[in-house]
Amino acid sequence: MAQVRDKRPEESKIEQIYHVRPEHMNGADRLFGGRLLEWIDEAAGMVAIRHCEGDVVTAAIDNLRFIRGAYKNDMVVVIAKMTYVGNTSMEVRVDSYVESLDGTRRPINRAYILLVAVDKEGRPTKVPGLILENESERAEWEAGEKRRQMRAMRKEEGF
Numbered sequence: 001m002a003q004v005r006d007k008r009p010e011e012s013k014i015e016q017i018y019h020v021r022p023e024h025m026n027g028a029d030r031l032f033g034g035r036l037l038e039w040i041d042e043a044a045g046m047v048a049i050r051h052c053e054g055d056v057v058t059a060a061i062d063n064l065r066f067i068r069g070a071y072k073n074d075m076v077v078v079i080a081k082m083t084y085v086g087n088t089s090m091e092v093r094v095d096s097y098v099e100s101l102d103g104t105r106r107p108i109n110r111a112y113i114l115l116v117a118v119d120k121e122g123r124p125t126k127v128p129g130l131i132l133e134n135e136s137e138r139a140e141w142e143a144g145e146k147r148r149q150m151r152a153m154r155k156e157e158g159f
């Protein structure tokens, strides 16, 4: 297969909008956290597929933070962007917001998802590089390197 070219984060970025419906609620009349997690994981997966142009699996979800709740009829915006790539792994930052009718966005969740590109047998395969274009992307990359070291330490400890 031809080698996939390096890409800019903007090329794989995703913005998805959901309407919170009754079937999305938990017993406390808020958006069920597991449902939001599904939307987050799905968005991160799409970004990773766009970046590597192949199959991916989610290896880990870390730094997931529920900041505020969302409620029935809220409009939830999920924005996912590639922040860091390793050899076969890709880190995607996913920010979720509730959007008001005037367009104001209030953050409700931030997560970093670690995905791995795999071949048809599920073996990790090399991913294209990430072309960083501005200061905020370079800062995310540096923070991504630190998160990678922390993940490696946790893995060593068997977590």
Ligand SMILES: CC(C)(COP(=O)(O)OP(=O)(O)OC[C@H]1O[C@@H](n2cnc3c(N)ncnc32)[C@H](O)[C@@H]1OP(=O)(O)O)[C@@H](O)C(=O)NCCC(=O)NCCS
Pocket (backbone or CB within 6 Å): 056, 057, 058, 059, 060, 085, 086, 087, 088, 089, 090, 114, 116, 118, 122, 123, 124, 151, 155
């Ligand atoms: C993810 C998976 C392919 C990694 O396999 P593995 O044998 O550990 O592969 P490797 O040790 O070569 O690691 C591959 C990459 O994943 C990273 N990785 C593996 N486990 C990780 C973890 N728990 N946290 C963070 N990164 C991890 C490694 O750092 C490596 O990254 P790099 O190539 O950029 O350096 C394998 O564990 C797997 O298939 N897990 C199940 C995935 C799944 O079913 N997800 C749910 C549905 S999508």
